Amino acid sequence: MKKLGFGFMRLPLSDKNDFGSIDIDTVKKMTDMFMEKGFCYFDTAFPYHREKSEEAIRECLVKRYPRDSFILADKMPTARVTSGDDYPVIFETQLERCGVEYFDCYLLHNIWKKSYRETESFGGFDFIREKMKEGRIKHFGFSFHDEPELLDEVLKNHPEAEFVQLQLNYLDWESPGVRARECYETARKYGRDIIVMEPNKGGSLINIPKEAEELFRAYDPDGSNAKWAMRFCASLPGVRVVLSGMSAIEQLSDNMSFMDDFRPFNDEEIKITEKVRDIVAKSAAIGCTKCRYCTEDCPAGIPIPEFIDAYNSYCMTKNMGNAGMYYRRYAMGRGLASSCLDCGNCEQRCPQHLKIRKILSGIADTFEPKN
Numbered sequence: 001m002k003k004l005g006f007g008f009m010r011l012p013l014s015d016k017n018d019f020g021s022i023d024i025d026t027v028k029k030m031t032d033m034f035m036e037k038g039f040c041y042f043d044t045a046f047p048y049h050r051e052k053s054e055e056a057i058r059e060c061l062v063k064r065y066p067r068d069s070f071i072l073a074d075k076m077p078t079a080r081v082t083s084g085d086d087y088p089v090i091f092e093t094q095l096e097r098c099g100v101e102y103f104d105c106y107l108l109h110n111i112w113k114k115s116y117r118e119t120e121s122f123g124g125f126d127f128i129r130e131k132m133k134e135g136r137i138k139h140f141g142f143s144f145h146d147e148p149e150l151l152d153e154v155l156k157n158h159p160e161a162e163f164v165q166l167q168l169n170y171l172d173w174e175s176p177g178v179r180a181r182e183c184y185e186t187a188r189k190y191g192r193d194i195i196v197m198e199p200n201k202g203g204s205l206i207n208i209p210k211e212a213e214e215l216f217r218a219y220d221p222d223g224s225n226a227k228w229a230m231r232f233c234a235s236l237p238g239v240r241v242v243l244s245g246m247s248a249i250e251q252l253s254d255n256m257s258f259m260d261d262f263r264p265f266n267d268e269e270i271k272i273t274e275k276v277r278d279i280v281a282k283s284a285a286i287g288c289t290k291c292r293y294c295t296e297d298c299p300a301g302i303p304i305p306e307f308i309d310a311y312n313s314y315c316m317t318k319n320m321g322n323a324g325m326y327y328r329r330y331a332m333g334r335g336l337a338s339s340c341l342d343c344g345n346c347e348q349r350c351p352q353h354l355k356i357r358k359i360l361s362g363i364a365d366t367f368e369p370k371n
């Protein structure tokens with residue numbers, strides 16, 4: 001199987017202010033291009049795009065291609081489960097939304113300390129085993145957002161999990177917060193396949209400082225920053241698929257250009273990437289991946305990842321004009337950073353363990369005029 005996976009989480013939109021308004025015609029074109037080149041792995045999840053991603057999979061892929069010509073991965077939204085009774089209801093809803101009889105790959109979405117304990121106590125693993133016996137789940141895994149010690153515990157207790165979806169990218173590789181390398185090594189220790197998510201850290205590794213970009217260009221004048229980020233992950237032994245949340249045809253074409261006939265990193269490319277990592281790590285203000293989990297339960301309706309994006313852009317460029325314009329645009333019809341109610345829901349959900357309330361306070365100080 002080719003190693004590029006199509007993540008249906010940052011699809012092109014018809015209305016850029018409405019995350020649920022997926023541009024189905026463009027996604028159909030992208031799906032066709034992807035399939036034509038022999039790529040076949042598609043990834044969706046219950047909450048993506050305000051719960052419209054699974055339907056987009058049905059319209060763009062399932063209705064238009066033979067069922068055995070693609071691999072479909074979906075995920076049980078552990079954050080929505082409040083008792084064991086929820087599992088069958090959600091699972092059937094997902095099959096119906098996707099228009100399929102079974103999932104090739106099915107994951108428990110976002111396993112971390114709290115969701116792991118809950119899944120154990122609600123019988124989530126038993127439910128999965130039952131669906132596997134029924135043939136409605138072919139392969140089982142989980143996406144993981146916590147420390148390697150917990151990953152070790154889950155993998156030890158659940159040999160039925162064939163693969164793990166991990167957040168790996170060259171910037172987080174040695175990050176003391178994310179500990180990507182240690183998580184990777186834990187999964188390898190148990191011999192599990194690895195699916196990579198966030199290979200470019202939600203786009204953060206696309207807009208990198210000029211000095212870093214020059215190092216990449218000196219070696220590979222035509223190679224994009226995405227190419228370096230994706231190939232770093234795809235070069236790691238045990239990685240079966242690298243997911244990319246592609247939002248435009250150009251991104252898809254670029255990804256396919258180097259993942260079609262994939263060539264792993266050589267020693268020099270590893271060294272260059274390590275140098276770039278140091279430069280980017282010094283310049284990045286806040287390591288948000290734009291996964292949007294924090295926005296699911298925010299009573300103030302604050303577009304947290306967009307605000308962080310505007311703030312990061314300001315920190316990198318020091319261009320208040322542009323960044324401030326983005327901030328005001330993102331805030332239109334939603335909550336300002338200063339409207340945070342301090343409930344902490346967002347921080348409970350953030351896989352990067354960001355201190356979102358403190359960050360929002362800094363963002364309000366930066367962008368909101370003082371009276």
Ligand code: SF4
Nearest residue numbers: 298340341343344346
């Ligand atoms: S702490 Fe603030 S930003 Fe976070 S969920 Fe609550 S209101 Fe929203």
Ligand code: SF4
Nearest residue numbers: 288289291292294350
């Ligand atoms: S703040 Fe955290 S939860 Fe929210 S989008 Fe960023 S990384 Fe995801």
